Amino acid sequence: MAQQIIGILIAALLSQNFILVKFYGICPFMGVSKKIDTALGMGMAVTFVMALASFACYWVYQLLLLLELTYMQTVAFILVIASIVQVVEMFLKKMVPALYKALGVFLPLITTNCAVLGVVLVNVAEGYDVLISTVNGAAGGLGFTLAIVLFASVRERVDKAECPESFKGFPIALITAGLLALAFMGFSGLSIF
Amino acid sequence: MNFKKQFMEGLLTKNPVTVQLLGMCSTLAITTSLFNGLGMGLAVTIITICSNVLISALRKVIPNQIRIAAYITIIAGFVTIVDLCLQAFLPDLAASLGVFIPLIVVNCMVLGRAEGFASKNGVLASAVDGLCQGIGYTVALVITCIIRELLGSGTFGGGLLNNGEGIRIIPEGIPAMQMVMPVGGFLVLGCVIAGSQWLMKYLNNKKAKEGAK
Numbered sequence: 214m215a216q217q218i219i220g221i222l223i224a225a226l227l228s229q230n231f232i233l234v235k236f237y238g239i240c241p242f243m244g245v246s247k248k249i250d251t252a253l254g255m256g257m258a259v260t261f262v263m264a265l266a267s268f269a270c271y272w273v274y275q276l277l278l279l280l281e282l283t284y285m286q287t288v289a290f291i292l293v294i295a296s297i298v299q300v301v302e303m304f305l306k307k308m309v310p311a312l313y314k315a316l317g318v319f320l321p322l323i324t325t326n327c328a329v330l331g332v333v334l335v336n337v338a339e340g341y342d343v344l345i346s347t348v349n350g351a352a353g354g355l356g357f358t359l360a361i362v363l364f365a366s367v368r369e370r371v372d373k374a375e376c377p378e379s380f381k382g383f384p385i386a387l388i389t390a391g392l393l394a395l396a397f398m399g400f401s402g403l404s405i406f
Numbered sequence: 407m408n409f410k411k412q413f414m415e416g417l418l419t420k421n422p423v424t425v426q427l428l429g430m431c432s433t434l435a436i437t438t439s440l441f442n443g444l445g446m447g448l449a450v451t452i453i454t455i456c457s458n459v460l461i462s463a464l465r466k467v468i469p470n471q472i473r474i475a476a477y478i479t480i481i482a483g484f485v486t487i488v489d490l491c492l493q494a495f496l497p498d499l500a501a502s503l504g505v506f507i508p509l510i511v512v513n514c515m516v517l518g519r520a521e522g523f524a525s526k527n528g529v530l531a532s533a534v535d536g537l538c539q540g541i542g543y544t545v546a547l548v549i550t551c552i553i554r555e556l557l558g559s560g561t562f563g564g565g566l567l568n569n570g571e572g573i574r575i576i577p578e579g580i581p582a583m584q585m586v587m588p589v590g591g592f593l594v595l596g597c598v599i600a601g602s603q604w605l606m607k608y609l610n611n612k613k614a615k616e617g618a619k
Binding site for chain 1: 479485596
């Protein structure tokens with residue numbers, strides 16, 4: 214069990230990184246990576262929601278299995294995720310206003326982050342149990358945070374550098390992300406267990 | 407309603423991929439062969455048209471506060487239909503697109519059109535908008551696919567022509583595998599967006615010159 218958990222952690226952080234290898238959650242990756250602070254905030258919020266969504270959707274899927282409604286899984290999962298995001302937003306607003314202020318704008322955006330729905334669908338497809346699903350969700354979120362913070366720190370510098378006019382803005386950011394992905398490819402064979 | 411203007415917007419000036427940068431996840435992940443790109447493009451086009459039509463028809467019924475949740479539910483319904491159809495009729499495509507078909511639900515392009523266009527316009531205009539944006543998405547996907555496939559596996563039309571193997575253009579051994587891997591996705595899409603920015607600037611300059619004359 215411990216071996217499997219460590220294996221999943223390493224895969225989600227490095228060798229199978231959610232953004233740079235599997236391409237989940239590219240929109241927030243490009244959208245909110247202009248500053249390191251905001252990138253870190255987004256990463257934390259996503260990690261939290263991914264772990265919670267993995268846990269909740271495991272039980273929802275068991276219910277769907279029981280009712281023989283598994284073909285409705287996409288609809289069910291997205292509704293669960295949307296309501297989790299809503300609940301988290303209300304909870305933070307009441308209980309931890311400081312964190313709510315820091316994350317503020319990013320919370321509603323998480324619903325349409327494909328990393329969240331992606332990890333839930335992967336958990337179901339792989340048949341993970343509830344513990345492994347939750348760990349996979351949290352680890353995927355940490356991988357997301359790692360990639361987006363690294364990317365933001367590179368991008369702060371790239372924005373100041375000169376480049377051909379057609380490449381200004383997003384194209385050069387995508388090329389930068391490509392080089393980051395090339396670096397992460399170095400981890401691709403990595404598996405301890 | 408101006409069909410030609412909507413078409414140009416979808417194809418170039420407001421292209422969902424190269425200008426609005428929506429739906430990047432699927433764009434980067436599945437553009438490894440022409441078959442995937444076309445299949446994904448068509449699936450997204452159909453879903454955008456259907457969801458645009460339904461949302462536009464219901465735009466006066468859906469309360470404003472819960473509209474996003476309602477839109478997502480409608481979109482998820484259509485995605486499920488397309489997903490099941492693909493699994494039944496095109497199992498090869500369903501297998502190679504994998505989890506990215508259900509992920510169309512969170513493709514910001516579909517939701518973006520629902521919120522940005524269908525919620526404010528009539529049914530017919532919304533259908534045309536869905537079609538035009540879908541075509542723009544498909545074209546951007548197909549261009550990226552062709553470049554990546556050529557550089558990465560040296561073939562054209564993989565999964566579609568020549569018994570699914572594609573027509574070999576560059577001999578084996580020369581193409582760089584990295585181009586069909588994640589790295590290539592970022593690099594090629596960066597170049598495609600740069601190309602479209604250049605093209606738009608070129609067209610604008612030409613128009614300005616003609617206007618000056």
